[in-house]
Amino acid sequence: MNTPGLSNQRLASDPGSLNALKFSAGQEGDKGKAALKETAKQFEALFMRELIKSMREATMKSGLLEGEGGNLGNDLLDQQFAVQLSGMPGGLSGAIERQLSRQMAPAEPAAAADGAKAAPVANAAPMASTVSRASAGTRQAGFVDRHSQSAAQVARESGIPASYMIGQAGHETGWGKSEIRHRDGSPSFNLFGIKATSAWKGKVAEVTTTEYVNGTPRKTVAKFRAYDSYADSFRDYARLITKSPRYDQVMDQVGSVQGFASGLQKAGYATDPQYAAKLSRAINMTLSLQRAQV
Numbered sequence: 207m208n209t210p211g212l213s214n215q216r217l218a219s220d221p222g223s224l225n226a227l228k229f230s231a232g233q234e235g236d237k238g239k240a241a242l243k244e245t246a247k248q249f250e251a252l253f254m255r256e257l258i259k260s261m262r263e264a265t266m267k268s269g270l271l272e273g274e275g276g277n278l279g280n281d282l283l284d285q286q287f288a289v290q291l292s293g294m295p296g297g298l299s300g301a302i303e304r305q306l307s308r309q310m311a312p313a314e315p316a317a318a319a320d321g322a323k324a325a326p327v328a329n330a331a332p333m334a335s336t337v338s339r340a341s342a343g344t345r346q347a348g349f350v351d352r353h354s355q356s357a358a359q360v361a362r363e364s365g366i367p368a369s370y371m372i373g374q375a376g377h378e379t380g381w382g383k384s385e386i387r388h389r390d391g392s393p394s395f396n397l398f399g400i401k402a403t404s405a406w407k408g409k410v411a412e413v414t415t416t417e418y419v420n421g422t423p424r425k426t427v428a429k430f431r432a433y434d435s436y437a438d439s440f441r442d443y444a445r446l447i448t449k450s451p452r453y454d455q456v457m458d459q460v461g462s463v464q465g466f467a468s469g470l471q472k473a474g475y476a477t478d479p480q481y482a483a484k485l486s487r488a489i490n491m492t493l494s495l496q497r498a499q500v
Contacts, residue, residue, distance in 0.1 A: 365443035373489030394432035402429040418477035
């Protein structure tokens with residue numbers, strides 16, 4: 207099945223492709239049914255890719271093939287597996303297709319004309335969870351697309367790969383879902399969770415955050431730097447990493463996703479003991495989404 211504007215050999219990771227599919231799925235006739243089936247297959251493929259990635263990350267690594275090149279190969283292989291495993295008879299896409307079909311169908315009255323009760327709708331909670339996972343992938347793709355230009359400019363100036371910066375910004379903000387804001391709700395444009403020490407003379411956002419003390423998470427109120435734009439946030443982050451002696455060793459590791467993430471953790475960028483592993487996953491996700499958007 208071929209849906210206009212989308213090859214069935216890749217994932218529809220970007221919001222535009224998924225929105226186009228969902229629009230086509232809402233049409234009547236054979237075209238709408240075909241688009242509905244393809245939409246369900248894409249949601250299943252996104253879910254399968256995350257499942258395969260989680261399984262790969264849970265295995266022991268030898269260290270022989272680690273690095274950005276190895277991660278690129280693994281991501282491409284994971285994506286191909288996800289596409290091949292999706293849409294199979296009896297698979298998850300069939301259940302997603304039925305759920306989407308019910309959601310797109312016109313609302314029926316609560317009772318028939320003769321007063322008979324309408325048939326109950328099946329519990330949609332499991333499917334809602336699956337669709338939620340796919341929606342998270344859509345949010346991540348939108349975040350990467352939104353900040354690509356600013357990150358690319360700062361990457362040229364600083365030498366820090368754009369994918370590293372976007373991945374870290376995505377991790378720090380929950381891919382834009384949990385950005386640091388002022389008390390009135392206005393954005394601070396702080397994408398990297400950089401705190402405002404006594405040496406900081408700019409604007410400040412004061413929020414409640416989680417810090418790890420001896421491995422134990424604790425809530426605390428902290429002051430964070432605030433900027434006039436997201437581009438300013440990228441520039442300030444790059445200045446911190448490239449100019450502070452604290453991060454000298456980090457810049458020596460820009461050729462490796464895992465090395466860069468581990469260097470930041472060792473330098474004390476964050477107190478989370480799992481920060482390097484989480485950041486590596488976020489950067490690899492960014493690399494995958496960037497390839498899908500080309």
